[in-house]
Amino acid sequence: MSINIGIHDLSFATTEFVLPHTELAAYNGTEIGKYHLGIGQESMSVPAADEDIVTLGAAAAAPIIARHGSDRIRTVVFATESSIDQAKSAGVYVHSLLGLPSATRVVELKQACYGATAALQFAIGLVRRDPAQQVLVIASDVSKYELDSPGEATQGAAAVAMLVGLDPALVRIEDPSGLFTADVMDFWRPNYRDAALVDGQDSINAYLQAVEGTWKDYTEQGGRSLDEFAAFCYHQPFTKMAYKAHRHLLNYCGYDTDKDDVARAIGQTTAYNTVIGNSYTASVYLGLAALLDQADDLTGRHIGFLSYGSGSVAEFFSGTVVGGYREQLRTEANRAATDRRKPVSYAEYRALHERSFPTDGGDHPTPAQTTGPYRLAGLSGHKRIYQSR
Numbered sequence: 001m002s003i004n005i006g007i008h009d010l011s012f013a014t015t016e017f018v019l020p021h022t023e024l025a026a027y028n029g030t031e032i033g034k035y036h037l038g039i040g041q042e043s044m045s046v047p048a049a050d051e052d053i054v055t056l057g058a059a060a061a062a063p064i065i066a067r068h069g070s071d072r073i074r075t076v077v078f079a080t081e082s083s084i085d086q087a088k089s090a091g092v093y094v095h096s097l098l099g100l101p102s103a104t105r106v107v108e109l110k111q112a113c114y115g116a117t118a119a120l121q122f123a124i125g126l127v128r129r130d131p132a133q134q135v136l137v138i139a140s141d142v143s144k145y146e147l148d149s150p151g152e153a154t155q156g157a158a159a160v161a162m163l164v165g166l167d168p169a170l171v172r173i174e175d176p177s178g179l180f181t182a183d184v185m186d187f188w189r190p191n192y193r194d195a196a197l198v199d200g201q202d203s204i205n206a207y208l209q210a211v212e213g214t215w216k217d218y219t220e221q222g223g224r225s226l227d228e229f230a231a232f233c234y235h236q237p238f239t240k241m242a243y244k245a246h247r248h249l250l251n252y253c254g255y256d257t258d259k260d261d262v263a264r265a266i267g268q269t270t271a272y273n274t275v276i277g278n279s280y281t282a283s284v285y286l287g288l289a290a291l292l293d294q295a296d297d298l299t300g301r302h303i304g305f306l307s308y309g310s311g312s313v314a315e316f317f318s319g320t321v322v323g324g325y326r327e328q329l330r331t332e333a334n335r336a337a338t339d340r341r342k343p344v345s346y347a348e349y350r351a352l353h354e355r356s357f358p359t360d361g362g363d364h365p366t367p368a369q370t371t372g373p374y375r376l377a378g379l380s381g382h383k384r385i386y387q388s389r
């Protein structure tokens with residue numbers, strides 16, 4: 001059944017602080033070209049001591065509630081790799097901070113960087129069942145690797161919130177999807193670890209295998225042909241990965257990989273990820289925000305989405321941009337979200353990276369650092385305490 005459901009609104013938030021890659025390079029002696037050109041990253045978002053996936057998620061979602069209200073929202077799906085509790089959904093804290101109605105179902109989803117796409121597809125299923133309802137999807141992550149590891153340069157943090165509903169104002173999400181799952185250990189994070197474990201080159205290969213797998217299934221399911229797409233939003237652990245993935249897809253389909261064609265397909269999707277870094281589940285949708293904010297009129301054009309989550313699960317699907325979408329964009333707020341960040345030195349970043357709460361159940365207030373609308377005030381009796389401004 002073809003029904004007009006998709007992304008009605010999209011808003012994102014990122015952190016209080018930012019570490020320019022020049023600082024990291026000056027500390028570890030890396031030639032800056034490796035960061036700026038080799039991996040395509042200029043800077044990475046660094047959470048303040050009183051920021052986490054909840055404060056970022058709430059900050060991303062608040063403008064959506066302010067614009068549309070919450071009357072039709074009966075489900076909140078919170079997707080994350082960097083969960084803060086083994087049992088309670090981070091979405092329940094966000095539900096409380098935003099003052100959403102008690103008649104709401106809230107749940108957390110996890111599959112590395114793919115979780116938000118699962119959330120989006122599940123949301124579409126719920127709206128199909130009851131088109132009067134809307135679903136608030138929140139993708140929020142803090143990407144953390146070991147200090148002094150190759151992954152360190154590909155950290156970042158951000159949250160994207162999307163309102164999913166009937167007759168969307170931004171992008172209609174279409175059937176079919178191309179799906180791919182393979183049990184690989186390219187990137188994972190055991191419950192007792194803060195920082196992810198990763199085999200860098202293996203993870204790149206696993207991602208490229210998933211590009212082939214999803215495209216093969218997408219084609220078999222009767223999807224669009226490659227030249228119908230105006231642009232492609234890939235998961236961007238670092239922005240050069242989107243270029244690698246697209247070249248791989250073109251090769252796989254027997255197309256030339258002309259540099260300008262690849263740049264045309266990808267270039268406008270990388271603006272936010274280049275300065276934010278890896279935001280895991282949020283990354284592919286930051287790509288969408290950047291594309292919509294920068295491209296000439298995309299009305300009626302098709303966008304290809306490739307969502308990859310290590311471990312691994314991936315999905316390729318298509319979205320069609322809806323007429324009038326430009327009036328709904330949050331371009332100024334999006335630019336402000338990255339421009340407002342305060343640069344930190346390498347030493348300040350390192351101190352924040354090394355912070356963790358004691359596990360003794362005592363009272364552990366956090367220093368007031370963020371100027372954002374929500375903050376993590378501390379931990380008390382093993383409970384996280386949040387505040388709104």
Ligand code: CAA
Nearest residue numbers: 031033034037038039150151154200201203204207237310
């Ligand atoms: N000027 C220009 N380019 C330079 C350069 C210079 N001075 N020095 C090096 N480069 C280039 C290299 O040639 C290389 O380019 P190619 O990939 O095109 O060959 C690029 O810079 C990176 O160099 P290396 O491969 O030597 O870098 P590295 O070994 O330090 O690791 C990394 C890079 C594997 C991405 C590492 O940062 C990492 O492990 N990151 C985390 C894992 C990750 O992001 N994986 C992506 C796929 S998994 C996924 O997508 C899920 C997820 O979110 C984690």
